[in-house]
Amino acid sequence: MTGPAPVRPRVAVSSCLIGELVRFNGGHSRDRFLAGPLDPYVDWVPVCPEMEVGLGTPRETLRLERSPDGPRLMTRRTRADLTGRMAALAEARAAALDVDGYVFKSKSPTCGLHGIPLYPGAEGQPVDRRRRGVFAAAIVEAHPLLPVEDEGRLHDAVLREAFVERIFAHARLRALLEDDWCTRDLVAFHARHKMQLLAHDPAGHRAAGAVVARAGTRPRAEVASAYTGAFHAALAERARPGRNVNALQHCLGMLGLDPARRDHLAGVIGSYRAGLVPLSVPAALIRHDAEGEGAAYVRDQTFLSPYPDELALRHHVPA
Incomplete structure (x- = not known):
């Protein structure tokens, strides 16, 4: 992918x-x-x-x-x-x-x-x-x-990062739906955004997934409207540290790392949970390891890089 x-x-x-x-x-x-x-x-x-x-x-x-x-x-x-x-x-x-x-x-x-x-x-x-x-x-x-x-x-660093994350997510969905998309495209889009949606709203993540699961049996316009509503509503919920940790742990669980590397990453995620390091640290490490492992599903998760890295908005430590 x-x-x-x-x-x-x-x-x-x-x-x-x-x-x-x-x-x-x-x-x-x-x-x-x-x-x-x-x-x-x-x-x-x-x-x-x-x-x-x-x-x-x-x-x-x-x-x-x-x-x-x-x-x-x-x-x-x-x-x-x-x-x-x-x-x-x-x-x-x-x-x-x-x-x-x-x-x-x-x-x-x-x-x-x-x-x-x-x-x-x-x-x-x-x-x-x-x-x-x-x-x-x-x-x-x-x-x-x-x-x-x-x-x-x-x-405010937290509000700034949250706003920028959402506008880029909205733009990606807009770009998809403005194109000549098919069900396969929506499935791929949703797959890339699963961890991001999970970090914002687990219930919204499930609601968006349910729309995708039925996409092949419904009119395209109806699917687009339903998915847009579920996607936007999920992202409107704040991605708090606890939910970010849940998404990070899901990503870690999908990597075939050796025990030492897995323990190290789990420790870094724990440091983020404790407010000792910003989200950018475990996210960058997981993305790096996903690249090394050839784990494209994890590597391509928008949760790990939701907007251009040059904006450097995830370097604040959670309160």
């Missing part, structure tokens, strides 16, 4: 985060990780809702305000209500969205995912700080299994 062909995730992003001069003050909020290490490996789909509804830059600042009909998106100085225009744009964008992930601008009343303040009106202090931005909320509601983050949370 050969490994999956390299893919480039399509990732929607708030335009300011990759250096476009679209902020309210005429500037940008270029993020070093997105516009730096990640940039060579993804295809960005820049989006600035404020510019798309015609606000231009520089522009008035916006905020969410309480009303009987729900939060309203208001300009601070001229008191223009932009809720309808922004909601219509979000609906249109959500309907046409074809991406593997989305990175939103944090703290934005349009694009923020977490902790957006809601004000009581033109005056006063926030009455709620747990809202989403108007545009971001519509996208997330329309695409609940889409990997989404804001650039602030991507500064």
Whole structure:
């Protein structure tokens, strides 16, 4: 079995985060990780809702305000209500969205995912700080299994690695289903992703496997829809250290190593479980031994190399 062909995730992003001069003050909020290490490996789909509804830059600042009909998106100085225009744009964008992930601008009343303040009106202090931005909320509601983050949370090593892992997995499945695939192709795809799915969600791993097992007896479109739902739902669950250990042990069990080498690898997996080494260490050793043993099934598991190694995102030690 050969490994999956390299893919480039399509990732929607708030335009300011990759250096476009679209902020309210005429500037940008270029993020070093997105516009730096990640940039060579993804295809960005820049989006600035404020510019798309015609606000231009520089522009008035916006905020969410309480009303009987729900939060309203208001300009601070001229008191223009932009809720309808922004909601219509979000609906249109959500309907046409074809991406593997989305990175939103944090703290934005349009694009923020977490902790957006809601004000009581033109005056006063926030009455709620747990809202989403108007545009971001519509996208997330329309695409609940889409990997989404804001650039602030991507500064956390664990969240950054989890997001990047998911966008590459989504991209691989998209590439498969956009091609002229057959049941055999889906079986091979699922075989490569078994340990990755197991590390995220054992029940989801079984659900995806059940779809594959019946793939030859169902219409292709139905199979694609069912597998996509099961695959994305499984990956939406966090791959915690205990489940990673389970996947590592499964990989180890499939290698025909001599007792000394097996004991050594088992010890390294134990060190990962104890929080002494990062996941990159046992994963690299297992992949190396799989290469040496000619164990293609283990070598090609996406769990061992879920995105380009150059991104080096698995070097954090689990808490």
